[in-house]
Amino acid sequence: MVSYADYFARNRDAHLSELKEWLSIPSVSAESAHKEDVRRAAEWLAESLKRAGLEHVEIHPTAGHPIVYADYLHAPGKPTVLIYGHYDVQPVDPLHLWQSPPFEPEIRDNKLYARGATDDKGQLFLHVKALEAMLREEGTLPVNVKFCVEGEEEIASEHLHPFLEANRDKLAADAVLISDTELLAPGRPAICTGLRGLCSLELTVRTASTDLHSGTYGGGVPNALHALVSLLDSLHDSEGRVAVEGFYDGVPELTEEMRAEFAKKGIDEEKLRQSLELDALFGEAGYTFAERVGARPTLEINGMYGGFQGEGTKTVIPCEAHAKITCRLVGTQDPQDILDKIERHLCSHAPAGAKVTVAQREKGRPYTIDTAHPLLRQAADAYEAVYGARPVFTRDGGSIPIVEAFSRLLSAPVVLMGFGLPTENLHAPNEHFHLENFDKGLMTIVDFLRRF
Amino acid sequence: MVSYADYFARNRDAHLSELKEWLSIPSVSAESAHKEDVRRAAEWLAESLKRAGLEHVEIHPTAGHPIVYADYLHAPGKPTVLIYGHYDVQPVDPLHLWQSPPFEPEIRDNKLYARGATDDKGQLFLHVKALEAMLREEGTLPVNVKFCVEGEEEIASEHLHPFLEANRDKLAADAVLISDTELLAPGRPAICTGLRGLCSLELTVRTASTDLHSGTYGGGVPNALHALVSLLDSLHDSEGRVAVEGFYDGVPELTEEMRAEFAKKGIDEEKLRQSLELDALFGEAGYTFAERVGARPTLEINGMYGGFQGEGTKTVIPCEAHAKITCRLVGTQDPQDILDKIERHLCSHAPAGAKVTVAQREKGRPYTIDTAHPLLRQAADAYEAVYGARPVFTRDGGSIPIVEAFSRLLSAPVVLMGFGLPTENLHAPNEHFHLENFDKGLMTIVDFLRRF
Numbered sequence: 001m002v003s004y005a006d007y008f009a010r011n012r013d014a015h016l017s018e019l020k021e022w023l024s025i026p027s028v029s030a031e032s033a034h035k036e037d038v039r040r041a042a043e044w045l046a047e048s049l050k051r052a053g054l055e056h057v058e059i060h061p062t063a064g065h066p067i068v069y070a071d072y073l074h075a076p077g078k079p080t081v082l083i084y085g086h087y088d089v090q091p092v093d094p095l096h097l098w099q100s101p102p103f104e105p106e107i108r109d110n111k112l113y114a115r116g117a118t119d120d121k122g123q124l125f126l127h128v129k130a131l132e133a134m135l136r137e138e139g140t141l142p143v144n145v146k147f148c149v150e151g152e153e154e155i156a157s158e159h160l161h162p163f164l165e166a167n168r169d170k171l172a173a174d175a176v177l178i179s180d181t182e183l184l185a186p187g188r189p190a191i192c193t194g195l196r197g198l199c200s201l202e203l204t205v206r207t208a209s210t211d212l213h214s215g216t217y218g219g220g221v222p223n224a225l226h227a228l229v230s231l232l233d234s235l236h237d238s239e240g241r242v243a244v245e246g247f248y249d250g251v252p253e254l255t256e257e258m259r260a261e262f263a264k265k266g267i268d269e270e271k272l273r274q275s276l277e278l279d280a281l282f283g284e285a286g287y288t289f290a291e292r293v294g295a296r297p298t299l300e301i302n303g304m305y306g307g308f309q310g311e312g313t314k315t316v317i318p319c320e321a322h323a324k325i326t327c328r329l330v331g332t333q334d335p336q337d338i339l340d341k342i343e344r345h346l347c348s349h350a351p352a353g354a355k356v357t358v359a360q361r362e363k364g365r366p367y368t369i370d371t372a373h374p375l376l377r378q379a380a381d382a383y384e385a386v387y388g389a390r391p392v393f394t395r396d397g398g399s400i401p402i403v404e405a406f407s408r409l410l411s412a413p414v415v416l417m418g419f420g421l422p423t424e425n426l427h428a429p430n431e432h433f434h435l436e437n438f439d440k441g442l443m444t445i446v447d448f449l450r451r452f
Numbered sequence: 453m454v455s456y457a458d459y460f461a462r463n464r465d466a467h468l469s470e471l472k473e474w475l476s477i478p479s480v481s482a483e484s485a486h487k488e489d490v491r492r493a494a495e496w497l498a499e500s501l502k503r504a505g506l507e508h509v510e511i512h513p514t515a516g517h518p519i520v521y522a523d524y525l526h527a528p529g530k531p532t533v534l535i536y537g538h539y540d541v542q543p544v545d546p547l548h549l550w551q552s553p554p555f556e557p558e559i560r561d562n563k564l565y566a567r568g569a570t571d572d573k574g575q576l577f578l579h580v581k582a583l584e585a586m587l588r589e590e591g592t593l594p595v596n597v598k599f600c601v602e603g604e605e606e607i608a609s610e611h612l613h614p615f616l617e618a619n620r621d622k623l624a625a626d627a628v629l630i631s632d633t634e635l636l637a638p639g640r641p642a643i644c645t646g647l648r649g650l651c652s653l654e655l656t657v658r659t660a661s662t663d664l665h666s667g668t669y670g671g672g673v674p675n676a677l678h679a680l681v682s683l684l685d686s687l688h689d690s691e692g693r694v695a696v697e698g699f700y701d702g703v704p705e706l707t708e709e710m711r712a713e714f715a716k717k718g719i720d721e722e723k724l725r726q727s728l729e730l731d732a733l734f735g736e737a738g739y740t741f742a743e744r745v746g747a748r749p750t751l752e753i754n755g756m757y758g759g760f761q762g763e764g765t766k767t768v769i770p771c772e773a774h775a776k777i778t779c780r781l782v783g784t785q786d787p788q789d790i791l792d793k794i795e796r797h798l799c800s801h802a803p804a805g806a807k808v809t810v811a812q813r814e815k816g817r818p819y820t821i822d823t824a825h826p827l828l829r830q831a832a833d834a835y836e837a838v839y840g841a842r843p844v845f846t847r848d849g850g851s852i853p854i855v856e857a858f859s860r861l862l863s864a865p866v867v868l869m870g871f872g873l874p875t876e877n878l879h880a881p882n883e884h885f886h887l888e889n890f891d892k893g894l895m896t897i898v899d900f901l902r903r904f
Binding site: 029030031032090091093094097154155156182196198200207208209210211212213214215216217218219220221222223225226228229230232233236276277278279280281282283284289292293296297298300301302303304305306307308309310311312313314315316317318321322323324326328351352353354355361362396397398399422425426427428429430 | 481482483484542543545546549606607608634648650652659660661662663664665666667668669670671672673674675677678680681682684685688728729730731732733734735736741744745748749750752753754755756757758759760761762763764765766767768769770773774775776778780803804805806807813814848849850851874877878879880881882
């Protein structure tokens with residue numbers, strides 16, 4: 001049998017150089033100024049898939065960012081695996097908190113630092129290189145493989161959804177394989193069996209037709225910032241529960257069995273608190289951290305601005321204020337229904353003199369897979385063979401909005417085989433990828449595909 | 453007798469060209485990038501004073517922006533008038549709302565548009581040109597005159613205060629004359645007899661040591677924006693009253709006489725509401741708009757920011773949030789005491805997991821002058837002679853923090869002889885100065901100085 005360990009060791013420097021090249025392309029899907037960079041990242045991936053030996057490599061334009069397809073269908077009678085990932089990345093601000101520039105990848109202490117290093121270019125790259133290795137060393141693959149990689153995961157996969165609907169036959173598969181989740185901790189693998197849904201909105205509050213002098217008008221007119229903080233503060237009660245009417249409809253209560261499963265993650269809340277340099281954790285009363293994040297819905301303000309933000313003082317009464325809000329959803333919470341409820345709440349709580357506008361954005365449903373599925377056992381065996389530890393079945397608090405759609409539209413189980421770590425600052429400054437999991441990830445993927 | 457009306461008509465174009473030149477210098481005192489521009493604006497003024505015939509023109513450097521001094525002391529036995537003003541201006545954002553660039557002065561519909569047009573370069577310029585006119589036409593002045601003009605009025609006059617203390621003899625005067633206030637409306641002059649004090653602070657809320665992913669952590673950790681909105685919302689009750697303990701100590705209750713004086717302003721609240729395009733005015737219950745602005749203290753959020761402000765969505769839990777707050781003070785409210793009370797309130801209301809930092813900034817006391825003072829009658833006579841209408845004695849809601857200091861340190865009455873209008877967008881986009889009051893202002897100042 002081929003020693004893939006040797007192969008990957010021999011090619012490690014070349015692989016990392018290649019990945020760094022990809023990570024240098026600032027494919028920030030949320031910012032239109034980066035549209036061209038996103039396209040370049042797609043082209044880079046397509047070339048990389050071709051070099052790996054994949055066939056029918058195609059870049060599908062969409063009204064947004066393109067989708068990259070490729071396949072290798074030379075294992076008749078064997079199952080077909082569809083590998084999904086995304087080549088777009090989150091915005092980078094606040095830029096001044098990065099120790100090295102986000103698009104100048106740098107290895108420090110066996111960690112690769114760059115925006116996208118772990119979410120998701122780094123993890124997707126493992127699949128490209130695992131398949132390339134098998135094709136080079138054995139000349140063939142043990143299964144049929146398809147790639148479907150998008151550039152809009154960080155902005156809610158708007159165009160992937162219709163693409164899936166329109167290409168069910170082309171994408172048909174027996175399983176979907178995704179690496180965009182996390183181990184529990186170094187050396188402690190995990191398979192994610194549930195993801196929260198996601199919905200988002202932008203809130204604008206307007207008062208007068210112009211900013212006003214706080215001397216001439218102060219005390220006699222509404223202030224858009226006062227109205228905004230009053231509205232936003234009304235969204236939670238003092239115990240951290242969302243105060244929007246009907247928000248918790250469809251949220252399943254935790255069973256004792258689920259609580260036991262969450263407890264297995266063995267999160268030390270005091271250590272977690274210290275590692276985040278927090279005075280205190282905070283969340284819904286009656287739940288542990290793991291339960292709050294894994295099984296409870298949230299409403300978070302992600303950004304907020306209005307009035308004077310420069311140096312010094314400006315004695316102004318701002319006439320406009322803005323907030324960005326996202327919710328994580330669980331159970332049968334429906335994103336459209338939740339957005340409508342929040343919008344109703346905001347409009348009905350508008351203070352005197354404040355005009356409220358709500359723009360609804362993303363809408364992604366929650367997803368779960370039965371922990372008894374045979375594919376999950378095979379994935380667990382592969383992890384165990386490489387890591388020497390049996391993975392835990394977890395529910396991650398994150399959202400990969402398209403997972404539920406893949407599962408529903410292709411009628412296929414989705415295996416979430418992640419190699420990130422919870423401490424890798426995804427969506428934050430100094431995102432990085434531990435190279436130990438780069439090495440083990442390659443081996444685990446090869447092992448998993450051979451078990452099919 | 454000399455016809456100053458003819459003189460000013462003859463020189464109008466030249467005067468406006470000169471003023472436009474001064475207004476083109478972006479002397480934004482709050483922004484360090486404009487430090488050099490602020491200095492250029494001081495030099496421009498010094499040259500203008502020299503050309504007008506003033507003597508001993510000096511630019512006094514300070515640790516901040518310079519102070520311009522000049523005098524003309526050739527009226528032995530006559531009183532001395534100290535003219536104060538400021539050549540610095542407010543920041544210009546939001547820039548996109550300006551119809552013409554803020555530092556490219558433009559006359560439209562007999563109004564001069566530019567940052568600083570009315571606050572305060574335009575109004576101060578009237579004094580320079582009024583004195584120049586008298587010196588050219590009569591060769592002398594009916595009183596002794598001193599100029600003391602600063603570049604830090606919009607940032608709380610930090611260095612003027614010690615300058616006044618150190619130069620009491622040099623600045624000694626029988627009256628201080630300032631044009632930095634407003635008429636009631638076109639053709640309806642007013643003399644301001646009271647100004648609110650001003651104090652300011654910046655609030656920072658921090659939670660974790662870094663921004664966190666709202667999937668991985670959402671629901672289990674504090675969010676700096678949630679903490680900020682909760683803190684800011686706690687500063688007012690739902691009736692618009694400031695909810696900080698002891699805030700209203702030292703605020704005099706309105707007498708029936710004062711209420712009658714405010715009613716004289718004849719503010720039509722419905723018209724005001726419409727002109728500001730507001731759904732509703734808003735303020736403390738039990739007071740009219742004029743009373744709220746003229747005689748009641750305020751606490752306003754002037755700016756606020758945190759988290760993601762770019763295009764699209766970013767699923768982040770921000771670890772840092774900021775707000776800028778100013779208060780307008782009345783009666784015997786002491787700025788230091790008020791800032792301490794707010795700081796105590798904010799620190800004691802900090803939600804779980806939120807670290808609160810308060811930076812205290814400006815501190816200026818309220819000011820009032822007795823409406824029976826003989827100088828006010830002379831000023832009223834001058835207005836009446838030019839405008840054909842007797843001015844009303846008003847209390848403006850604004851603050852000129854140095855007025856109280858001038859009055860106290862020089863033991864001199866301060867006459868606030870303003871030529872602005874409440875609709876001139878000071879501190880906001882599209883600031884402008886009605887040229888009708890440019891013309892009448894020149895005449896009123898000449899008339900007033902001749903009555904001394």
